[in-house]
Amino acid sequence: MYLHLQTCRFSLRLIKPLTCLLLVIMLITMSTVPGTVLGESDAASNAMSLTRDPHYWSETQIAVLSSLSLSSLPPLPPDPSNSIADKPAAAEFGKKLFFDVRLSANGTVSCATCHKVELNFTDGLPRAIGVGVTKRHTMTIVGTAYSPWMFWDGSKDSQWSQALGPLENAVEHGGNRSLYAHILFNDDVYRTQYEYLFGKFPDLSDVNRYPNSAGPVEDPEASAAWEGMTQEDREVITQIFVNMGKAIAAYERLIMPAPSTFDAYVMAAKLGSWTRMQATYTDSQARGLRVFIGKGQCINCHNGPLFTNNDFHNIGVPLSIDFPLDFGRKNGVSVVKNDPFNCLGDYSDALYVQCPDLLYTKTKGPELVAAFKTPSLRNVAESAPYMHFGQIETLAEVIRHYNEAPSPVQGHSSLTKLDFTINEMKDLESFLGTLSSPLAAPADMLKSPWPSMAK
Ligand code: HEC
Numbered sequence: 001m002y003l004h005l006q007t008c009r010f011s012l013r014l015i016k017p018l019t020c021l022l023l024v025i026m027l028i029t030m031s032t033v034p035g036t037v038l039g040e041s042d043a044a045s046n047a048m049s050l051t052r053d054p055h056y057w058s059e060t061q062i063a064v065l066s067s068l069s070l071s072s073l074p075p076l077p078p079d080p081s082n083s084i085a086d087k088p089a090a091a092e093f094g095k096k097l098f099f100d101v102r103l104s105a106n107g108t109v110s111c112a113t114c115h116k117v118e119l120n121f122t123d124g125l126p127r128a129i130g131v132g133v134t135k136r137h138t139m140t141i142v143g144t145a146y147s148p149w150m151f152w153d154g155s156k157d158s159q160w161s162q163a164l165g166p167l168e169n170a171v172e173h174g175g176n177r178s179l180y181a182h183i184l185f186n187d188d189v190y191r192t193q194y195e196y197l198f199g200k201f202p203d204l205s206d207v208n209r210y211p212n213s214a215g216p217v218e219d220p221e222a223s224a225a226w227e228g229m230t231q232e233d234r235e236v237i238t239q240i241f242v243n244m245g246k247a248i249a250a251y252e253r254l255i256m257p258a259p260s261t262f263d264a265y266v267m268a269a270k271l272g273s274w275t276r277m278q279a280t281y282t283d284s285q286a287r288g289l290r291v292f293i294g295k296g297q298c299i300n301c302h303n304g305p306l307f308t309n310n311d312f313h314n315i316g317v318p319l320s321i322d323f324p325l326d327f328g329r330k331n332g333v334s335v336v337k338n339d340p341f342n343c344l345g346d347y348s349d350a351l352y353v354q355c356p357d358l359l360y361t362k363t364k365g366p367e368l369v370a371a372f373k374t375p376s377l378r379n380v381a382e383s384a385p386y387m388h389f390g391q392i393e394t395l396a397e398v399i400r401h402y403n404e405a406p407s408p409v410q411g412h413s414s415l416t417k418l419d420f421t422i423n424e425m426k427d428l429e430s431f432l433g434t435l436s437s438p439l440a441a442p443a444d445m446l447k448s449p450w451p452s453m454a455k
């Protein structure tokens with residue numbers, strides 16, 4: 001009634017009292033007839049609106065939609081483990097490193113080989129190809145500055161420590177830290193950029209002390225050369241290597257998703273503008289969104305403006321018999337806890353209390369077996385194939401997987417069967433397509449600074 005009286009008081013100033021009286025009678029009648037907009041519960045409104053109007057959303061539903069909108073994304077929190085994370089000069093330096101194919105064993109692989117700007121920073125392949133073939137599917141880097149964990153198993157806890165992984169991985173860049181330190185040392189521009197951020201570049205000209213190729217890597221020669229170095233000299237090289245990672249992270253922090261059709265739709269829903277909602281979404285897309293936040297339970301894990309809870313779940317995706325079992329988070333958590341480059345390690349700029357994720361993450365439990373990081377669904381329609389092994393080819397198949405919720409090969413699946421109708425599956429797929437958008441990053445950050453280098 002309060003609402004109706006407010007309407008009347010407001011209306012009195014604008015329209016004739018008689019019209020106001022009629023309006024009140026109309027509203028009271030509507031609110032007492034079951035099934036009309038004002039009287040129904042959320043559940044009932046959900047069911048009703050399917051038959052009536054896919055663009056009708058209750059207040060509660062609008063709050064949920066709003067929580068998924070990019071306009072709810074908080075400002076990027078600082079990374080206390082990386083003191084140069086937000087310096088423009090570091091991002092500039094990091095961008096050059098990100099696209100530099102010289103930072104590899106064969107001079108052909110850069111981060112951008114697998115994280116291609118034009119493919120939403122992924123590669124379109126089931127398993128990535130660098131110097132060799134990797135065991136997992138390439139993840140995007142878009143928006144990952146918001147993520148406390150990196151990699152499908154969260155075996156890294158920052159963007160800078162993550163970047164050090166592929167550089168020394170035998171099948172990705174395939175090189176080693178001493179090789180990279182020498183490339184920077186011998187390049188005047190790199191050296192100047194480095195010194196601006198980190199102070200004097202150590203003198204690496206004595207190759208007996210600092211071999212051209214050395215590091216704790218698989219390659220036996222580089223590994224032996226590393227063993228032959230003094231602890232102090234290794235430390236010099238490792239610090240340069242860490243600083244490279246921190247600069248790359250400063251670059252990656254600028255790569256974010258831009259608002260999509262979905263965000264425009266939420267804006268229209270919040271304004272209660274049917275015309276704008278209908279102009280933005282087809283009925284099928286609106287129904288798909290309803291399935292996403294309702295019957296499909298997708299929002300249990302794909303939530304927040306980046307559509308991820310940043311947590312790990314076993315959803316029982318099929319595994320390939322050709323590859324060894326992947327234990328996911330179960331192994332990832334012990335790797336990150338023991339990583340010398342983690343938030344609590346000597347190379348981190350954070351204080352102990354600034355590493356709560358690492359300190360309090362769950363380290364044991366059956367739910368960690370074959371659990372993988374919930375990926376963001378922004379731009380998902382552009383980044384097939386799917387899942388940690390790239391084992392599902394299309395979004396339609398992903399949705400069928402959720403519908404059937406098969407028993408996992410190892411561990412326990414978090415999914416339950418959903419009983420979708422064919423139409424619900426189609427609607428869900430068309431909704432997922434509305435999460436695509438261009439990237440939000442300064443234009444010069446999306447171009448290779450090495451136009452003459454092959455990617
Ligand atoms: C050979 C292809 C390849 C190269 C080269 C490569 N990556 Fe990746 N990237 C991957 C794959 C595959 C994954 C997932 C690996 C895993 O989970 O084990 C990944 C994961 C990531 C992630 C984690 C994203 C997330 O949501 O957790 C980031 C960030 C990233 N790479 C950045 C980089 C940077 C920076 C470089 C260069 C220093 C680089 N990558 C080089 C293939 C590659």
Ligand code: HEC
Nearest residue numbers: 296297298301313317372373374375386387388398402414
């Ligand atoms: C229990 C948590 C959970 C729920 C519920 C869930 N997801 Fe996922 N989703 C994940 C995880 C974890 C992965 C990655 C799994 C892997 O690679 O093994 C994933 C992967 C995906 C992918 C592949 C993305 C990519 O880039 O590879 C899509 C698409 C997807 N989910 C859509 C959905 C939809 C649609 C629903 C609702 C029907 C849903 N998810 C419900 C956790 C969940």
